Amino acid sequence: MNIKRYILRRLLGLAPLLLAISFFSFVIIQLSPSDPAEVAIRVNAMTPTPELIAEMRKEMGLDKPFFERYLTWLGHALHGDLGKRYVDGKSVSEELLKALPPTLLLAATSAVLMLTCSIVAAFVAVLFEGRWPDLLLRALIFLGTSVPAFWAGLLFIWLFAVHLDLLPTGGLEGPSSLILPAITLALPYISAYSRLLRNSMVKTTQEHFVLYAKALGRSRKAILRHIFRNSLQATVTGLGMSLPKLVAGTFVVECIFAWPGLGRLCVTAIFNRDFPVIQAYVLLMAVLFVVSNLCMDICAALVDPRLRERGLQ
């Protein structure tokens, strides 16, 4: 079948892209003005004398040529070894794996929340187009888009955690602590996707095939199903970028809600100039973006037969 060939082709195209990503995430860190050897010494509260630096450079392999260093790093990375943290010498991969589940949990909850709310809001807006539920939703969407997420998060803490004392202010202690950060994270996306989906659906309503379906006396449910599927393309393409952004963008929310996730790990690493961690984080996020985009492209091709053919030409 068409779709299998399409997926295979796209997977083959993935390999060079991933290689390029690994190269750039390595180069970007190398371009940093600070000397990793010096940093590694400083974070352990030692004085970087020239002898010590030279010794450290040798120990870290920094005296070797650039490409050799890259290939060594890539080889280790392929085996799941992303180096050791400067701060405490712990394995970067292990620390990332420890911080990943809370972040994924938060991002996944937000994604589910975002999709559910956006789809429901879009349907309500389309069914009541131009009447008060549509207008109310449009106002809420406007509000949700303009309010910065971190400020909304602080307001939520003040209202629900401090004032009403219903939910914890932060940390990860049971399901109730998930509610506020997930809402805060999802809020701007809910607004964006409700609007995107609503507008696509309103536009699709004007299509000739909808008129024809009405002229055939088809049920409202059947017609809505056709409208919905035809309105998905922009949303699916957008999700390819937004889903990894939910993971990458958690650090503001994680900082506000003291969430023990990837974002906080990375922010701490940036303050400490802990290069292996930053490098690994950049690599992980880039891979996440590429893979998520590919998944969404495949979803789009599953929805639209015309894309499948174009992908094979």
Add this chain to the structure above:
Amino acid sequence: MKPTPTPLLSITGLTISSARQCLVSEVSVTLHKGQCLGIVGESGSGKTLICRALLGLLPANLKASGRIVFEQTEMLTASLEERRRVLGTGMSIIMQQAMTAFDPLYSLGEQFGETLQEKLGLGREKALDLAKESLGKVKLPPSVLNSYPHQLSGGMLQRCMIALSLALRSRLLVADEPTTALDAKTQYEVLQRFQRLRKHDGLTLIFVSHDLGAVQLLADSLLVMRQGQCVEQGDATTIFNAPRHAYTQYLVRTRLALSQGFRRMLGASHA
């Protein structure tokens, strides 16, 4: 043709207006089973609006008054549910825009299947058998059901719409400018197909066109529209032989020049 006592469709004093102006005024017409009504007029004369009012699908900013009675249903005042029962099985349309009339994301088989299942209460297998049978009537192979709309031509998609109406056993078929987007040869084939369907399946037809030559081949009675007004109506032969209104006279005169090609083809196929 001897008229049966109750007409299949009767339109009385149909007026369609927007907030600012009157777009169709005071159109009255009756149509009996097995007849073909031709609606002729230039673009913007209100032909398509009349079709959409028949189906109860006028744009929300337009208002229709008067009466449209199809069988026993008052189309203008009927509830959505009542109208839905009539549409498709009672009355169906051949859309002007064949290329975009089907959902591009579903194969024609899926669209035929779900429509026939829903409207006729058939099982999936039976619905697809019926679809194949009616596609045969418009000379399309069953493999069309595996295609997506973008893989077919406009002419084929138009035939798919006709096949769908046949499968639904629509008692009235409204064809809105079915020949406009086609070249002369295909136009002729389409007209011949409608003629055949009328003969074999006793189809009742409303044929809308700005081309009098095309209408002449099919219509028993005629409604000539201009700028929302009905300028002349009645028996088709009478109007063609002795048009009274200046606009109809003009149409008949120009039609003779345009339809030379048709006549030659008709003559060739009859010989």
